[in-house]
Amino acid sequence: MTAPIIGSAVRRKEDYRFITGQGRYTDDINRYGQTHAYFVRSPHAHAKLRGIDTSAARAAKGVVGVLTGADLAADKLGGLICGWMITSKDGTPMKAGAHPALALDTVRYVGDHIAIVIAETYAQAKDAAELVKIEYEELPVVVDPSHAQAAATQIHAEAPRNTIYQWEIGNKPETEAAFAKAAQIVKLDLTNNRLIPNAMEPRACVGEYDDATGGYTLYVTSQNPHVARLVMSAFIGIAPEHKLRVVAPDVGGGFGSKIFIYAEEVVCTWASKKVRRPIKWTAERSESFLSDAHGRDHVTHAELALDADAKMLGLRVKTIANLGAYMSTFSSSVPTYLYGTLLSGQYDLPAIYAEVDAVYTNTAPVDAYRGAGRPEATYVIERIVEEAARQLKLDPVAFRRKNFVRTFPHQTPVIMNYDAGDYDASLDAALKLADYPGFAARKAEAKARGKLRGIGLSTYIEACGLAPSAAVGSLGAGVGLWESAEVRVTPTGGVEVFTGAHSHGQGHETTFAQVVAGRLGIPMENVEIIHGDTNSVQFGMGTYGSRAAVGLTAVSRALDKIEAKAKKIAAHVLEASAADIVFENGEFKVAGTDRKLAFHEVALNAYVAHKFPTSEIEPGLKESVFHDPTNFTFPAGTHICEVEIDPDTGVTVVVNFTAVDDFGNVINPMIVEGQVQGGIAQGLGQALLEHGVYDKESGQLITGSYMDYAMPRADDLPSYKLGFTVTPCPSNPLGMKGCGEAGAIASPAAVMNAVTDALGLKEFDMPATPSRVWAAIHRTRAAAE
Amino acid sequence: MPSVTMTVNGQAVSGEVETRTLLVQFLRENLRLTGTHVGCDTSQCGACVVHVNGKAVKSCTMLTVQAEGAQVTTIEGLAKDGKLHPVQAAFKEHHGLQCGFCTPGMIMTAVDMIRRIPNLDEKTIRSELEGNLCRCTGYQNIVKAIDAASKEMKGAHA
Numbered sequence: 001m002t003a004p005i006i007g008s009a010v011r012r013k014e015d016y017r018f019i020t021g022q023g024r025y026t027d028d029i030n031r032y033g034q035t036h037a038y039f040v041r042s043p044h045a046h047a048k049l050r051g052i053d054t055s056a057a058r059a060a061k062g063v064v065g066v067l068t069g070a071d072l073a074a075d076k077l078g079g080l081i082c083g084w085m086i087t088s089k090d091g092t093p094m095k096a097g098a099h100p101a102l103a104l105d106t107v108r109y110v111g112d113h114i115a116i117v118i119a120e121t122y123a124q125a126k127d128a129a130e131l132v133k134i135e136y137e138e139l140p141v142v143v144d145p146s147h148a149q150a151a152a153t154q155i156h157a158e159a160p161r162n163t164i165y166q167w168e169i170g171n172k173p174e175t176e177a178a179f180a181k182a183a184q185i186v187k188l189d190l191t192n193n194r195l196i197p198n199a200m201e202p203r204a205c206v207g208e209y210d211d212a213t214g215g216y217t218l219y220v221t222s223q224n225p226h227v228a229r230l231v232m233s234a235f236i237g238i239a240p241e242h243k244l245r246v247v248a249p250d251v252g253g254g255f256g257s258k259i260f261i262y263a264e265e266v267v268c269t270w271a272s273k274k275v276r277r278p279i280k281w282t283a284e285r286s287e288s289f290l291s292d293a294h295g296r297d298h299v300t301h302a303e304l305a306l307d308a309d310a311k312m313l314g315l316r317v318k319t320i321a322n323l324g325a326y327m328s329t330f331s332s333s334v335p336t337y338l339y340g341t342l343l344s345g346q347y348d349l350p351a352i353y354a355e356v357d358a359v360y361t362n363t364a365p366v367d368a369y370r371g372a373g374r375p376e377a378t379y380v381i382e383r384i385v386e387e388a389a390r391q392l393k394l395d396p397v398a399f400r401r402k403n404f405v406r407t408f409p410h411q412t413p414v415i416m417n418y419d420a421g422d423y424d425a426s427l428d429a430a431l432k433l434a435d436y437p438g439f440a441a442r443k444a445e446a447k448a449r450g451k452l453r454g455i456g457l458s459t460y461i462e463a464c465g466l467a468p469s470a471a472v473g474s475l476g477a478g479v480g481l482w483e484s485a486e487v488r489v490t491p492t493g494g495v496e497v498f499t500g501a502h503s504h505g506q507g508h509e510t511t512f513a514q515v516v517a518g519r520l521g522i523p524m525e526n527v528e529i530i531h532g533d534t535n536s537v538q539f540g541m542g543t544y545g546s547r548a549a550v551g552l553t554a555v556s557r558a559l560d561k562i563e564a565k566a567k568k569i570a571a572h573v574l575e576a577s578a579a580d581i582v583f584e585n586g587e588f589k590v591a592g593t594d595r596k597l598a599f600h601e602v603a604l605n606a607y608v609a610h611k612f613p614t615s616e617i618e619p620g621l622k623e624s625v626f627h628d629p630t631n632f633t634f635p636a637g638t639h640i641c642e643v644e645i646d647p648d649t650g651v652t653v654v655v656n657f658t659a660v661d662d663f664g665n666v667i668n669p670m671i672v673e674g675q676v677q678g679g680i681a682q683g684l685g686q687a688l689l690e691h692g693v694y695d696k697e698s699g700q701l702i703t704g705s706y707m708d709y710a711m712p713r714a715d716d717l718p719s720y721k722l723g724f725t726v727t728p729c730p731s732n733p734l735g736m737k738g739c740g741e742a743g744a745i746a747s748p749a750a751v752m753n754a755v756t757d758a759l760g761l762k763e764f765d766m767p768a769t770p771s772r773v774w775a776a777i778h779r780t781r782a783a784a785e
Numbered sequence: 786m787p788s789v790t791m792t793v794n795g796q797a798v799s800g801e802v803e804t805r806t807l808l809v810q811f812l813r814e815n816l817r818l819t820g821t822h823v824g825c826d827t828s829q830c831g832a833c834v835v836h837v838n839g840k841a842v843k844s845c846t847m848l849t850v851q852a853e854g855a856q857v858t859t860i861e862g863l864a865k866d867g868k869l870h871p872v873q874a875a876f877k878e879h880h881g882l883q884c885g886f887c888t889p890g891m892i893m894t895a896v897d898m899i900r901r902i903p904n905l906d907e908k909t910i911r912s913e914l915e916g917n918l919c920r921c922t923g924y925q926n927i928v929k930a931i932d933a934a935s936k937e938m939k940g941a942h943a
Contacts, residue, residue: 015877018885019869019892021820021860028819123803200824200832200920201886252822252886253920285825505884505921674880674926681923706829706918714914714924719907743923 006518006734009670012510013524014503023250026204026221031278034206035064037268038125039281040115040132041290042107045143045362045699046153049105049114050135057117057131062124065275066132067267068115069102077101077270078236080261082327083478086165086336089355094165097156097360099326101236101263107136108155108325109362110700111290113263118275122282141362141699145322146299148359155325155360164323164358165332169340170413175353178314182305186388191765192376194297194322194692195685196709197369199504201252202283203292207268209276215243218269222248223258223502224542227479229534231261231329238270241534248532251504255682256368257292258504259544260329264291289704294692295369297322298335298376304384310392312403314351317343317380321358321366328367332358337415337475338373338545344412345381346423346459346636347403352413362699368544370682370744374462382458382749387762396753397431400459416463421636425725426660427459430638433721434658439642452645453655456753457638460746464546464738465633482628483547484539485554487516487562489621491607493600495520495527497558500540501551502532506740507671508548514667515552515734519559521586522599538624546635546738552667553732554627561623566602569621572612573597573605633729633737637661639680641750645758650774652688652755660723661742665735672739673722679743680720685712686744687751691767710769791855793818794862802849809833809844811852812859820860820889824918831917834890834897835859841897843916860889863896871941872896872934881930883921891917895931905935 017023054066080099087093102113115132119125142151148162155162179185206219216239222228225246233241251258268279283291299320305313321335340354385403389396401424410418431437439455446453466472469480486498495516501508513527530536543551563583570588571578580591589596597605602621605611609619642656659676666672689710693702703709728735748766755768764776790799793816800815812818812835821844824832833844836858863870872895875881882888891914898913899905905913910928919927 011877012880014885015882018882018888019860019873019876020864021818021889023820023885025819025822025886027823028813030817123805198920199884199886200830200918201822201884202824250885252824253884255920282823285827285830507883670880674883674922677923677925678883678921679923682920705827706825707827711829711918711920712923713918714911714928715908717911717924719925719928720923 004518005514005524006667008668010510010514010524010668012507013513014507014509025201025250025252026206026219027282029206029219029249031206031208034278034280035118035120035275036122036125037279037281038117038122038129039113039264040117040129042110042112042114044107044136044138045110045141046139046155047107047136048139049103049107050137052115053133054115056133057128060124060128060131062120063128064118064120064277065271066115066117067271067274069100069104072100072102072270073104077238080263080326081231081235082329082332084330084333085476085478086167086332087476088165089168094332095159096164096327097158101266109364111287111364112325116267116271118271118279143361143363143694143696143699145297145320145359145361148361149357155362159360162360164327164360167336167356168354170353171351172353175314175316175351178351179305179316182313183308184306184392186304186384186391188302188384188387189763190300190302190380190383192296192298192300192379193686193766195295195369195690196289196692197255197257197292197295198711199253199255199257202285202288203258203262203264204282205265205268206278206280207265207272208278209273211276215239215245216269216272217245217247218265219247219249220265221251221258222246223251223254223504223544224540225502225532225534226500226540227542228261232266232269236266238266246534248502251502254504255370256295256372256544259542260293260367285706286704289709290701291364293328293365293367294324295366296376297366300380302380302384304388306388310394310399310402312347312349315343315349317354319354319356321356322361322363323358324361324363324365326365328365331365331367333477334368334373339377341415342374342377342461342463343381343414344416346405346461348405349413363694370679371741372545374741375745375748378458378460378745379749382460383752386456386753396457397427417631418634419631419730420727421634421662422725422727423459423636426637426662429723429725430640430658430660433660433723434640434642434656436640446644452647452758453642454754454758455640455642456750456757457640458746458750458753459638461634461636462742462745463632463634464741465549465629466545466547467632468630469628479541480628481541482626483541483550483554484624484626485551485558486538486624487555487558487622489562489603491604493522493526493603495522496530497527497555498530498537499551499555500537500542501548502540502543504543506543506548511667511671512552512555515555516559520599546740549633549732549736549738550627550629552734552736553629554625556733557627558623558625561625562621565621565623568617569606569612570597570602629731631731633664633731635661635663635737635739635742637742637746639746639750641747641754643751643754643758645773647777650770650777652768652773654684654718654751657718658721659743659746660725661739662725662727663739664726664729664737666724667736675739676722676743677720679741680747681712681717682744683747684717684751687748687766688768689716787850789849789853791852791857793857794859804848804850806849807845808847808849808852811849812844818859818861822886822889824886829918831894832887832890834893834917836893836897841894860893863892870896871937872899875930875934875937879926879930879933881922881927887917887919891919891927895934898931899935899938905932907932
């Protein structure tokens with residue numbers, strides 16, 4: 001017997017096409033008669049549109065059409081939507097302003113869409129776009145979330161004080177009582193910096209109308225093609241779902257930014273019927289910076305109540321979350337149910353009360369970005385826990401241990417029910433891997449060299465594998481978060497698996513095939529994983545929120561059904577009772593005999609249907625499952641960061657980074673390690689380099705290119721030490737937990753705990769760039785003198 | 786429109802292009818060699834790296850007409866006789882790619898790097914990757930793959 005496929009570092013099936021330049025991304029697709037689009041965008045952050053003159057553009061060489069918001073309105077198309085209803089603490093529904101795909105009378109951020117110019121070539125479209133004459137009446141601008149509610153400008157008529165909702169979670173009286181009896185209260189102000197996702201493949205689409213069928217096809221950079229089709233059909237009204245095919249081919253990274261339904265794909269699809277030609281649009285990177293949904297951008301005040309024995313009594317949090325100029329597809333859920341529900345961390349916290357005000361500003365919409373709410377929650381709890389340990393003069397490890405949750409299931413005061421975990425195990429492993437006891441000596445050695453060395457921990461938990469449908473429905477979600485799988489066995493014994501879990505870097509074509517091959521005892525090359533096309537996959541909610549485990553469970557349950565039916569067929573062929581058939585190593589055997597059939601022989605029998613009564617058993621071998629998870633999965637672990645700061649230059653170097661994660665049972669450790677490495681890189685990017693900055697006066701995006709926005713490069717980052725502990729997840733048959741976001745969730749707090757340790761500062765916001773660190777050192781020195 | 790002639794992956798090719806046409810546009814749109822990608826508009830990301838006359842070049846930073854008469858190799862021309870180049874094989878073996886979008890540029894940069902620098906170490910590889918962005922991998926496995934390919938290719942020539 002060779003090593004089991006499930007759990008092995010199988011090399012990826014999808015790699016061959018990528019390493020030979022044969023990936024097929026949206027911009028690689030060219031349709032017969034295709035035209036090219038360029039979008040005219042607002043150069044102003046907030047303005048009334050006083051007039052749009054497209055005549056010169058329409059007369060320009062090669063131009064096929066120019067369309068504006070008025071054309072969309074004339075066709076009675078609906079606007080873009082936010083699919084998660086949040087109710088404010090006063091019981092009122094969130095106050096969402098309209099979001100037309102092309103602006104009607106007002107533009108609300110730099111990059112807001114005004115017109116589409118369609119031409120024979122991209123260069124012609126771009127040239128003609130410069131001829132669209134627009135008269136603007138500029139309005140006052142607000143970009144900073146903490147100023148939005150008192151700003152002199154109102155961005156949407158529906159939302160007074162630019163406030164979308166004022167939400168709460170937890171128990172206010174119990175939390176106040178906890179604070180009233182506290183021996184010590186630790187307070188901290190925190191900013192979670194705005195990030196720009198920057199998947200390396202810019203967003204793109206090709207919209208195509210087919211007059212012969214009256215149907216549309218949209219090729220698009222999407223993490224969830226069925227959700228895109230549903231929204232474009234049910235809410236925007238382009239075409240009924242059965243007349244709209246959405247294809248998400250190879251997608252070059254998403255990190256959340258390709259979940260959402262954007263203006264460009266809506267307009268290109270709709271306009272393809274207007275001009276009776278396919279229309280391609282591909283974002284230039286500058287457009288991605290301006291118009292991809294951004295992430296984070298929270299301002300928070302947190303307070304932790306402790307008793308005289310350093311036991312946590314309560315946590316209260318007040319956050320202002322910037323949602324930008326419009327509410328993107330899932331934006332409302334990110335600073336609420338994906339954030340407030342994780343504020344208990346790994347701790348036995350008896351009382352929590354959190355308030356979140358979501359505000360409009362004249363900035364790009366903000367929505368889910370790798371981690372989505374959980375990095376913000378982890379940053380709050382892990383920064384204040386570290387600060388509390390410092391104020392109490394306790395070892396941060398001992399302080400955490402004193403407050404860890406140790407019995408499961410554990411009901412937190414903020415909805416989540418932790419099902420399994422062992423937080424001491426991951427902490428112990430991380431301390432060992434990081435040589436935590438040796439830190440004091442390393443710090444002294446660094447000091448002798450004139451360097452400031454600091455260490456920081458982050459013992460995180462996150463909730464992923466989104467999510468039980470009724471539960472999210474009760475919290476306001478407009479959709480269920482189940483996943484579907486269809487397993488088709490061909491007559492010759494090959495297996496086609498259709499999954500709604502789109503893969504855009506996660507390696508599903510390998511891990512899903514491992515599960516199928518391992519389970520059926522057939523070679524990996526006999527399994528094909530098909531995703532990303534609404535014409536072939538029955539339905540899918542897509543890939544985000546580390547939810548591929550939901551899709552894998554659906555596949556696993558479909559395999560249960562395949563096995564059950566195959567056993568019945570084998571019983572008839574082998575002239576035995578179905579109860580006597582056992583399935584092992586790809587063979588159906590009559591127990592206690594040498595009579596057996598290989599998997600492919602049963603498949604053939606299923607299709608020829610000669611040897612079983614078709615009145616009882618249908619011919620064929622194909623099963624489908626819609627799997628609704630019964631709980632979230634709860635990955636957890638410990639990240640430890642060690643930094644060295646040069647006080648003369650302010651340069652912070654991560655000299656050691658250790659992560660020990662508990663993802664339950666792992667299908668492919670190579671892929672899991674890759675996910676962790678990539679997640680940590682994004683977390684280190686947030687902590688040390690990245691910051692989406694808008695000018696406060698003009699609302700211009702200052703960090704609008706790779707010259708200005710510091711994407712982590714290879715020489716900015718170290719190699720990480722990774723370890724794993726395992727407590728199997730009880731809520732799915734394979735015992736898996738999601739692993740895609742943990743790195744980005746856990747690491748920023750570890751880095752900033754290390755940076756503040758090195759600097760001896762309580763409050764210091766991300767990103768810890770050399771200039772900001774240098775300035776902080778000099779401020780501290782000046783204050784001391 | 787000026788016409789241009791060059792050799793791409795060993796094949797003589799020619800075409801008529803606007804003078805402003807970038808080499809990457811000619812490769813992708815005229816020749817349909819879509820393995821070379823465009824990830825930015827400021828010559829930062831390196832997804833478009835190809836070899837021009839044996840040197841790694843960002844093909845978004847060169848006009849097509851500047852490549853007149855040049856020998857160009859793209860990712861599609863790297864494997865020979867159905868056999869992967871050692872750098873391609875190393876990227877697969879060491880999980881040096883996830884979404885695959887930056888991968889062609891990374892591989893073309895790595896081939897050039899290995900050719901230029903005899904004794905690569907982690908620090909040098911990271912520094913040499915300055916002009917190539919990846920958002921998925923955190924670079925760790927890309928560095929590992931280049932290091933392994935470098936050692937393997939050195940062994941093959943020893």
